[in-house]
Amino acid sequence: MAGHYDDKRAACIEALRYVQGHYRWVSDRHLAEVAALLDMSRADLDGVATYYNLIFRRPVGEHVIFLCDSISCWVMGREAVNAHLCKRLGIQPGETSKDGAYTLLPIVCIGHCDHAPAMLLDDELHGDLDAVRIDTILGIQP
CATH class of the missing domain: 3.40.30.10 (Glutaredoxin)
Incomplete structure (x- = not known):
């Protein structure tokens, strides 16, 4: 996914949505793993995740x-x-x-x-x- 972008950090929203698609939310562990893959700090990626209200940073219902x-x-x-x-x-x-x-x-x-x-x-x-x-x-x- 990150290979489609000149700067792999540009794939952060797509990566967060991918994780959420599998787990229904983005845990701290998953956030850290995605941040490492995209060469981003956890804080920067968390800033992106919490800015978009369609990314869930805590468990949600079915x-x-x-x-x-x-x-x-x-x-x-x-x-x-x-x-x-x-x-x-x-x-x-x-x-x-x-x-x-x-x-x-x-x-x-x-x-x-x-x-x-x-x-x-x-x-x-x-x-x-x-x-x-x-x-x-x-x-x-x-």
Whole structure:
């Protein structure tokens, strides 16, 4: 992977995503290994990893829900959607459900403002959210 770049440090995001694809998150050990392979300091690579909100530096659930935190989503009912997700999953934003199935995370605008409020469930975009739609998406009976 690093061979595709003039400077192998340029492969850092791709390398972090590769690790995350296998382990679902990037542990300190994996971060150190990738940093060594790319001739980067651990601190520099950690700075990259923590800058991008799609790189997880701690374990996450089997499914990650990113709830949009943009002004459009707030105006269109994000608070109610957040409250419903928290109630249904038994967690608060930033937490993972006890069964390890879901992690709920806020994310800055996901660009689906015309269908606010919106969320990403893994890599799938969902908009026009309300309690009924959320239950349907998650396969939860009301």
